Amino acid sequence: MGYVHIKKEKCIGCEQCVVVCPFEALFMKDGIVEVIPDKCKECRKCLPACPTEALYLERRERRGQRPEHGIDVTVDLPPELARYKGVWVMVEQQDGTPHSVSWELMGEGLKISQKLGVELSAVVLGENVDGIRREAFQYGAQNVYVIDDPVLKDYRTYPYTFAMTKLVNKHKPEILLMGATSLGRDLAGAVATSLKTGLTADCTKLDVDEAARVLLQTRPAFGGNIMATILCANHRPQMSTVRPRVMSRPYKDESRDGTPIVEQLGLAEEKIRTKFIEFIPDAVAHVVNLDDADIIVAGGRGVGCDEGFSVLKELAEVLGAELGASRAAVEAGWIDYEHQVGQTGKTVRPKIYFACGISGAIQHLVGMQNSDVIIAINNDPNAAIFSVATYGIVGDMHKIVPELIKQFKDKKNK
Amino acid sequence: MHSVVCIKQVPDTTEVRIDPKTNTLMREGVPSIVNPFDMHAVEAALKLRDEYGGKVTVITMGPPQAVEALRRVKTLGVDRTILLSDRAFAGSDTLATSYIITQAVKKIDSEDAVDLVLCGKQAIDGDTAQVGPGIATRLNMPLVTYVIDIDSVDTEKKTITLKRSVENGRTALCVEYPMLMTVLKELNEVRYASLPNMILATNFKAEVWNKDDIGAEMKNMGLDGSPTAVRKIFSPPVRECGEMIPHGIEQPDVAVHNLIEKLSHNKTI
Numbered sequence A: 001m002g003y004v005h006i007k008k009e010k011c012i013g014c015e016q017c018v019v020v021c022p023f024e025a026l027f028m029k030d031g032i033v034e035v036i037p038d039k040c041k042e043c044r045k046c047l048p049a050c051p052t053e054a055l056y057l058e059r060r061e062r063r064g065q066r067p068e069h070g071i072d073v074t075v076d077l078p079p080e081l082a083r084y085k086g087v088w089v090m091v092e093q094q095d096g097t098p099h100s101v102s103w104e105l106m107g108e109g110l111k112i113s114q115k116l117g118v119e120l121s122a123v124v125l126g127e128n129v130d131g132i133r134r135e136a137f138q139y140g141a142q143n144v145y146v147i148d149d150p151v152l153k154d155y156r157t158y159p160y161t162f163a164m165t166k167l168v169n170k171h172k173p174e175i176l177l178m179g180a181t182s183l184g185r186d187l188a189g190a191v192a193t194s195l196k197t198g199l200t201a202d203c204t205k206l207d208v209d210e211a212a213r214v215l216l217q218t219r220p221a222f223g224g225n226i227m228a229t230i231l232c233a234n235h236r237p238q239m240s241t242v243r244p245r246v247m248s249r250p251y252k253d254e255s256r257d258g259t260p261i262v263e264q265l266g267l268a269e270e271k272i273r274t275k276f277i278e279f280i281p282d283a284v285a286h287v288v289n290l291d292d293a294d295i296i297v298a299g300g301r302g303v304g305c306d307e308g309f310s311v312l313k314e315l316a317e318v319l320g321a322e323l324g325a326s327r328a329a330v331e332a333g334w335i336d337y338e339h340q341v342g343q344t345g346k347t348v349r350p351k352i353y354f355a356c357g358i359s360g361a362i363q364h365l366v367g368m369q370n371s372d373v374i375i376a377i378n379n380d381p382n383a384a385i386f387s388v389a390t391y392g393i394v395g396d397m398h399k400i401v402p403e404l405i406k407q408f409k410d411k412k413n414k
Numbered sequence B: 001m002h003s004v005v006c007i008k009q010v011p012d013t014t015e016v017r018i019d020p021k022t023n024t025l026m027r028e029g030v031p032s033i034v035n036p037f038d039m040h041a042v043e044a045a046l047k048l049r050d051e052y053g054g055k056v057t058v059i060t061m062g063p064p065q066a067v068e069a070l071r072r073v074k075t076l077g078v079d080r081t082i083l084l085s086d087r088a089f090a091g092s093d094t095l096a097t098s099y100i101i102t103q104a105v106k107k108i109d110s111e112d113a114v115d116l117v118l119c120g121k122q123a124i125d126g127d128t129a130q131v132g133p134g135i136a137t138r139l140n141m142p143l144v145t146y147v148i149d150i151d152s153v154d155t156e157k158k159t160i161t162l163k164r165s166v167e168n169g170r171t172a173l174c175v176e177y178p179m180l181m182t183v184l185k186e187l188n189e190v191r192y193a194s195l196p197n198m199i200l201a202t203n204f205k206a207e208v209w210n211k212d213d214i215g216a217e218m219k220n221m222g223l224d225g226s227p228t229a230v231r232k233i234f235s236p237p238v239r240e241c242g243e244m245i246p247h248g249i250e251q252p253d254v255a256v257h258n259l260i261e262k263l264s265h266n267k268t269i
């Protein structure tokens, strides 16, 4: 008798195989699955359950045909859920200012809605949100659902969850997208739980299986070291939060407008056990603006010292750019944390990103690899940063950066 | 004040990598730790106990080895530790995980009323930050995520004044408890283990609860209770390799000139 074998290096410890095994032949040890050979009956149930193909049977292994995105999508939707139609984007706002991720999601939502042949709708919650409602139409919404109520003035989980759940239960969208911001991740977790549906966190890529109408949601996990594609095949709506500055903002058509679908909240302030006291803005937030910079000049450990950053600053001034940094440079104390780019810093998407003396660790790359053009300067020809660079120069940045300053200045003066 | 803290045992993910050659997850030999954010949740609960009296109960859901996570927090002086462990829990997504933990909190509450549930901001392996909001919603408790300051507790009115961190600042809130909060590392500094507590921890036995102990239904747990499924795992995508501009070492001026030419040619600058 044979039994299932395990490629231990592929096992991620998700336990999906353990659960499907009818013979209790699989168990977890130190986060990795192990098999009890005597109990395994080679029923093969565990093979498709494994997302990483870590399980195999010797000799008789078969490979099925898979669609282009590499995932077999099977759906078994109850009829009442199959009626859910349309793509929704939650437009997040604070004091009447929308968060840019909401418009990025409108662009992404439009692509998905077109593939599915359904409408794209925006949801606007707040107090006095007329301007945002109009902007939502301008960014491509075909419908805008609005709940305008003083109770929704400042974000609090309960009233926003109440409002969103009410809208979803009434109008039944098949997909609901929110920004992976402090508001979006708080709200989405609560809404998905009250709707008893699936939620995928912090996605960096969305696609859709048109035939099955299932969203393919891709997100980083394990601190950005791996990517996972997640499906919510049999529940509606399919919900995701999406990381800011990963998708591009669509064209804004100033001439567009429409009639919103207005609903009432129906929730009294007395019922809410959380009181808003005040918002205290960060002192430095507006000084360093990596979010809106067209050009970012970033330095890493290779900069070497405080003075090294003064040279980078000069280049930034010549180009009208903002200064960025790797964590190593921040930890060395050469530059403030507000400038840090990467997993534990800012995610940026400028037109040009200069990476000077930065090795290209994955935690740095996740924060800048969506830049339009990346220019890498590093004295190590094998540095990982070159694998994401549009243009790379191998050399000493202390010679190259001054040369960049000189030549850009000359060019400007011409 | 009776606080229940939810902690998760996680691999020390800073050391988990995908082998670029074989495209597989290199996880063997990676040590297990208590999710770092959860240590700060435990510390917050201990501080509240120091100040207002009461009790700290810590729960974790996981395989039998997760008892080590409970041992770790026992060294900090928590009162009660409970391991939620059952085959039926395996494969749970965040919706199912929040169900299982909620069932346990309800049972704890029935024995000894719970004032506060604390979670970490997120687990460093799953990284979803969804379990805390899930538990709060199921328990119908007010939720505050990303807590960075606990300013004061009014035990008469049963309210907590605190601040949550948002993108460009902080929001101050006053919340009635029982409530649930998820905390950031900046909230506090985790205390050191004391010698007496370390000795206690060496001989301790955690309570272990299975699905029947918490009255959990099969349809809400594991794969059946999980709307989401991880279907594919891969290395982060790398951008297409671009163009290397030569002569950077011996003739930096020429290399820079060529770079600027290309940028102008493509109208980048």
Ligand SMILES: Cc1cc2nc3c(=O)[nH]c(=O)nc-3n(C[C@H](O)[C@H](O)[C@H](O)COP(=O)(O)OP(=O)(O)OC[C@H]3O[C@@H](n4cnc5c(N)ncnc54)[C@H](O)[C@@H]3O)c2cc1C
Pocket (backbone or CB within 6 Å): A223, A299, A300, A301, A302, A303, A325, A326, A327, A328, A329, A340, A341, A342, A343, A344, A345, A346, A356, A357, A358, A359, A360, A361, A362, A363, A364, A367, A377, A378, A379, A380, A383, A395, A396, A397, A398, B014
């Ligand atoms: C959980 C976690 C989160 C993290 N979050 C972040 C984050 O948000 N952002 C981030 O950046 N990092 C983050 N890191 C750290 C990351 O793993 C790297 O350690 C860090 O990005 C390295 O910074 P660096 O490239 O500047 O330094 P190094 O890796 O030391 O690279 C320095 C580079 O400079 C080059 N160099 C040296 N001298 C010169 C010279 N004269 N001219 C040209 N090149 C030169 C070297 O060849 C080398 O490639 C995180 C790590 C962990 C574990």
Ligand SMILES: Cc1cc2nc3c(=O)[nH]c(=O)nc-3n(C[C@H](O)[C@H](O)[C@H](O)COP(=O)(O)OP(=O)(O)OC[C@H]3O[C@@H](n4cnc5c(N)ncnc54)[C@H](O)[C@@H]3O)c2cc1C
Pocket (backbone or CB within 6 Å): A012, A014, A198, A199, A200, A201, A219, A221, A222, A228, A230, B006, B007, B008, B009, B035, B037, B038, B041, B059, B060, B061, B062, B092, B093, B094, B095, B097, B101, B118, B119, B120, B121, B122, B123, B124, B125, B126, B127, B128, B129, B130, B131, B132, B228, B230
């Ligand atoms: C690669 C990968 C991607 C995944 N993506 C998703 C996804 O997008 N959506 C989804 O629903 N599920 C997802 N899952 C499943 C998810 O990781 C598990 O459900 C896990 O049990 C809880 O999620 P988390 O680790 O993200 O915890 P988080 O929600 O990030 O944890 C927040 C806090 O909740 C508490 N907590 C979490 N787990 C436990 C526990 N076991 N015991 C006690 N307290 C706990 C801790 O206080 C923790 O700090 C994914 C799993 C993997 C392997």
